[in-house]
Amino acid sequence: MTYIQGGVCAAQGFRASGIHVGVKTNNTDKKDLALIIADHLCNAAAVYTKNVVQAAPILVTKDHLKNGKARAVLVNSGNANACAPQGVENANKSCAVLAATLGIDPADIIVASTGVIGQKLPVQVIVDGIPQLVQNLSYTGSQNAASAIMTTDLAMKELAVEFELNGKSVRIGGIAKGSGMIHPNMGTMLAFLTTDCAISPDMMQQALIHATNVSFNRVSVDGDTSTNDMLSLMASGMAGNGEIVSDGVDYQIFLAALCDICKEFAKMIAADGEGAQHLITCIVRGAKTEAEAEALSKSVISSTLTKAAVFGADANWGRVICAMGYSGVAFDPEGVAITFESAAGKLMVCAHGRGLSFDEDLAKKILQEHDVTIDIMMDAGKAECTCWGCDITYEYIKINGDYRT
């Protein structure tokens, strides 16, 4: 499996575009409407936020994907269309106008929104923008779509992989956005994937759930699970492989590639967390079960105090073991060893649950690198899990202290 260019258009049969239509009123330079369209009707699947409060486009998309088919993805940034008046009506209206313009069934459209909660979607600017959006569609349009779904993201997120399946070359590509309101519970962001693999909707759904659980659900930026999270996958089948309809070798190869690209997206989202200066990777090894390893690792990357310590390049491992202690997992603290690691070096700071004396200067150098790993070794078993997070910074507070204006 290799990473390739092309993002959400890397797989055969997908075009994309992204333009500014005016949902983002305060910045006319920023794109705010994205479209992905398949040449033909695709098999499709999606996973959604588990927040009890769900944005209107989530409700509409769930309905549209009941038949496991989709043709297009329409996304706006700048307004979440959640807890907003006429939310479902406005999502439906966007779909209806797009469908009429494209000559497709509105029920084959995946619709998504991201931005401020509780404000009415300015649906007319979306409707007015659709002709231009459709006109701009291109087989090399992934970056336009990727930039149009960004909110406070600093980095555009697009990825694609290529791998061989039974002699055929298959691609999975996608675009994603993250940044704030990111916490392990479903995707906690938006990501739209395409593939030319031939695969049934049922197997796609199964693969998406698995891939989400080992990738996006292992990322935390701020502990807030959004109302709008969605991850969708459309499969054009144009790679020409025999359709995957059950859990055999082909499925496992497809799943491995899907998990890999989702993990890379997850890391990109963590690294681009609002205001983040560090990507924090926490590996828990030697745990009793993978579920326990995951709970411990998530607790560490979600700990505000640990995040603040990494921001300050302070090797305060006490906060790491403290966060493990309130994770809900029972364990023997005396079996814990903690190592900080980065490109600058590797330093064990705690063994048998007790502090070691260590080189503070080296510790600082290690933690000043952009990518920092907290490696936790336990003596409870053989299971392990890796989760990803970021530090908390002045900039995070600034971004979120005045987000709506």
Add this chain to the structure above:
Amino acid sequence: MTYIQGGVCAAQGFRASGIHVGVKTNNTDKKDLALIIADHLCNAAAVYTKNVVQAAPILVTKDHLKNGKARAVLVNSGNANACAPQGVENANKSCAVLAATLGIDPADIIVASTGVIGQKLPVQVIVDGIPQLVQNLSYTGSQNAASAIMTTDLAMKELAVEFELNGKSVRIGGIAKGSGMIHPNMGTMLAFLTTDCAISPDMMQQALIHATNVSFNRVSVDGDTSTNDMLSLMASGMAGNGEIVSDGVDYQIFLAALCDICKEFAKMIAADGEGAQHLITCIVRGAKTEAEAEALSKSVISSTLTKAAVFGADANWGRVICAMGYSGVAFDPEGVAITFESAAGKLMVCAHGRGLSFDEDLAKKILQEHDVTIDIMMDAGKAECTCWGCDITYEYIKINGDYRT
């Protein structure tokens, strides 16, 4: 019931002192060792952190309180004595030296620590300081003890109440510290209470658990549950009331006073959260059960994004309903109304789960006040709950980015 002066020495039969001995090496002006002593052996009870990783003094105190009796409380700040070499030995050594100096049984000492995790307790400076600490004991020494248990706290926390029980005047007083690593799960801080009420250890324990659940467990500063949290209560019995040994009217009167003082301490801790500029009170009303109201309210005051919005005086109620949505409680978003309230006014910003158009200037004025209330009305039942938190600020990041040095 009325609030009175005197703090932890307000109840009859208690002296206190607090001095600098050198646990806090970087600031010789700051007191770091506190002592509370009863004139006679007291009935005693305590509740502790539920963190799996427990500091050495927690283990020692649990052992000492098995018989429901205590005579003194010894507390150092500046070092948590958690995950530290010779933790239990050092806690025991402090108790042994204090016991010898006072002529009491070491097993009648409640010992506690707060500060950095993982560093060896400088027990010799504590031992060397004990004679001076004992010499300074005074019936008006509460403020010295209160200031000696502070870490990043900006405000000293002492309170006392007086109430009548069966014709006798009874007092409950105490000192507390909070600031960081504060999250609802046991006390999430240190608090030491005294009373002259005559009450059995069993009833004290029952009352403490109840009072903790409706006060300290409803506070969150940063979602991190500490390794060192402890709340203890000593009862001298000198008020002369008939000993409370069962759940009758006298117990209810005592419990009401205990809950009240604990709630006031809880609010003081939230308001003095690290870097906090606002006390946030979240009231959830009209919930199905008190447990659901509490889960919803806790989720709101724990939401980093909501905290950042209050810091920025941004009426971003979408983050409030989003936090409710991931609280784990099932509810109908369309039954939710949200009102922001403070000394500057009152403004409903969301009704039936939808945004209302509102006066943004008034909203800003309301949120710029120090004490801000988020009032959430649901249509699910008649239960309610209030929790307390604070905003997240640049200062929080600064404090926690470099805490150990």
